[in-house]
Amino acid sequence: MGRASYVRIVDVGPRDGLQNEPGLVPVEAKVALIDALGAAGLPAIESGSFVSPKWVPQMADTAAVLARIQRREGVRYPVLTPNLKGLELAITAGVSEVAVFAAASEAFSLKNINCTIAQSLQRFAPVMDLARANGIAVRGYVSCVLGCPYQGAVPVAKVVEVSEALVAMGSYEVSLGDTIGVGTPDKAKAMARAVADQIGTDRTALHFHDTYGQALANVLAGLELGIATVDASVAGLGGCPYAKGASGNLATEDLVYMLDGLGVETGIDLDRLAAAGRAITAALGRAPTSRVAQALAAKAPAATPG
Numbered sequence: 001m002g003r004a005s006y007v008r009i010v011d012v013g014p015r016d017g018l019q020n021e022p023g024l025v026p027v028e029a030k031v032a033l034i035d036a037l038g039a040a041g042l043p044a045i046e047s048g049s050f051v052s053p054k055w056v057p058q059m060a061d062t063a064a065v066l067a068r069i070q071r072r073e074g075v076r077y078p079v080l081t082p083n084l085k086g087l088e089l090a091i092t093a094g095v096s097e098v099a100v101f102a103a104a105s106e107a108f109s110l111k112n113i114n115c116t117i118a119q120s121l122q123r124f125a126p127v128m129d130l131a132r133a134n135g136i137a138v139r140g141y142v143s144c145v146l147g148c149p150y151q152g153a154v155p156v157a158k159v160v161e162v163s164e165a166l167v168a169m170g171s172y173e174v175s176l177g178d179t180i181g182v183g184t185p186d187k188a189k190a191m192a193r194a195v196a197d198q199i200g201t202d203r204t205a206l207h208f209h210d211t212y213g214q215a216l217a218n219v220l221a222g223l224e225l226g227i228a229t230v231d232a233s234v235a236g237l238g239g240c241p242y243a244k245g246a247s248g249n250l251a252t253e254d255l256v257y258m259l260d261g262l263g264v265e266t267g268i269d270l271d272r273l274a275a276a277g278r279a280i281t282a283a284l285g286r287a288p289t290s291r292v293a294q295a296l297a298a299k300a301p302a303a304t305p306g
């Protein structure tokens, strides 16, 4: 199957990007980021997570963030929910989409959500049922699809097995997370193909971190399979609190620039996206790691001295 003519980008910056920030990011900065991403044309913006505030303090204000964002018609604002308690909080916050997150590595599952892979799938079953009863769409994640910080190699068969289980339970899509960004294109493509062959290309999404600078190449390899949903994080924000050394996701600006160049539609305005990235990184006191954002900033006319 060839490359799709439209790729749906899920910006995970407000959640995956910010969850590991050492200093608390104010609610206003998160709301401004989500609204700016919506205005830039993102069709889906992962806006927070209802997880234990002891485990991930940065996401403890998710309800406050959701109460203040400007929800745009046609834009989805999923949040992570690891268990029923998380889903109940998400329902109270009025969400229409959540994500459950499993792993293909036992060691990572224990560190990240304090249970085995099998226990996590058991825990997700009632979450899926309650979500369905409330008309809430459920996305699934599988972490460590190309390697684990604790266990090393991860068998592709395990990635396929967990992905199939998530779809069988009711996930409309499974996002394949290279949590520590160790993948390279041939391996990424073989893994994504093995999953897509079982659950369908239309249910397969790519979520690659850029730790080793391979994320864009890995995405391109996945696009060749016809996969048409890709996660990215504005300004390259991010890192996982339970994966030491994991850097940010593929930067959304870099992905949009590549797709624009390939003639693949995204519906995203690159300049507005880059402005959103500059605003949040300014609030965090640093520059975007996105190469495209840096290039655009270098090209921008200098302010007139005044």
Ligand SMILES: CC(C)(COP(=O)([O-])OP(=O)([O-])OC[C@H]1O[C@@H](n2cnc3c(N)ncnc32)[C@H](O)[C@@H]1OP(=O)([O-])[O-])[C@@H](O)C(=O)NCCC(=O)NCCSC(=O)C[C@@](C)(O)CC(=O)[O-]
Residues within 6 Å of the ligand: 016, 019, 049, 050, 051, 052, 053, 055, 056, 080, 081, 082, 083, 085, 086, 087, 089, 101, 112, 113, 114, 141, 142, 143, 144, 177, 178, 179, 207, 240, 241, 242
């Ligand atoms: C899953 C748990 C809760 C298990 O944690 P646990 O300690 O086993 O849970 P518990 O059920 O025993 O509860 C312990 C305490 O947490 C509370 N609690 C329990 N659940 C919730 C909830 N939903 N919301 C708020 N509070 C909650 C619960 O009420 C209790 O409070 P206490 O009585 O001690 O005061 C914990 O391990 C956790 O929150 N983990 C989240 C870790 C996380 O968010 N990781 C980052 C996201 S995953 C990721 O980044 C990878 C991804 C998706 O991007 C893809 C990729 O790149 O690979």
